[in-house]
Amino acid sequence: MKKVELLAPAGNLEKLKVALTYGADAVFIGGKEFSLRSKASNFSLEEIKEGCEFAHRLGKKIHVTCNIVMHNNDVNHLEEYLINLEKAGVDAIITSSLFMVKLCKKLTNMEVHISTQQSIMNQEAINFWMSQGADRVVLGRECSIENMKTFRKNTPIEIEAFIHGGMCSSYSGKCMLSNLMVNRDANRGGCAYSCRWMYDLYEKDELITKRKEDYFKMASKDLCALKYVPELIEVGVDSFKIEGRRKASNYIACVVKAYRRIIDNYYLNQELEYDKSINDISKCENRLTSHGFLKGNVSVEQMSYTIEETLLKAGEYIALVKGYKDGYVYLDLHNKIEDNTKYLVLSPIEDDYEIMVNELESKETRQVEYTKKEIETVAGKDVRFKCDKVIPEYSIIRLIK
């Protein structure tokens, strides 16, 4: 049986390496051009090349999103860009444009995946994209497992389904809220998540939302399909997609590790260890989750945030481990760290554990030596601490919740 692909998001090289190290089989990223999530610190061509080399060394893949709604100016350098992506080693592009499908197939050997921006929800749509040369369709987030079963029976094309992350309150990409309210175009990567804001609701001139609990909010809960992994594998889905290119490395590591465990245990015919994976996700998840549309249409309560529900507190991301040498753990700092304090370590190769940070030292940019002093922290600062245990690269240091 072909093993399902676990596909993770990455907004920069650090996140790409974290996702692959924690068990993703492939990562989707955005280039500086033609990609949604324009604010998600998209990759230059050099960074894409480095990401592809890193992935291929591990036998894994890189997909690049080319899914903006193209205006005339966007089309100018498209041919050159696609050729450069292939030269950089990219395995697949993700697009919602028929023109781009045709051009990519004509100029390159990269796979073409049809973006969720197309909201593919029926057999005819799948047949159409297959007839145009697409290698894979990314189904709309509103598809149920029953729908997927039918699609699988009737089509040989690869099917990718969302399993975790943010949901749109509208069909993906068919929303103008953010454009209208703050002039940020959701279809060009600038969504301001206006559906997650709180609104007063009026009927004519009368304010209906008088109490804080009545504030009108359209946000939907995030998707979490941990419990549905076996069913989705048995249906024959080819790729499981985690959403969230703007998310931090901490989040990506926790979510990838959680799904990797369940997928591997399933194929090994072992106990799936849901509780461990739910616990992993609870350490990084700060929004409430539901199973979305996997079981068909859902009630407002299952899907929407209510005012009583607040964001869940997640463990704070402190640092990424850069390496271990001569009894020192070297860190790339993301938040304030304190000496003589216990932290949680998320590891790509073993269960999480606590560790005491002692003898913390830092090095200023032009200094050669590390010095012992209070570390104010600023992202990227060079920091190390003494430790007998070897902590591998890409481990994550977090506050204990």
Ligand code: SF4
């Ligand atoms: S505002 Fe909300 S519903 Fe609209 S595109 Fe953004 S996330 Fe989706």
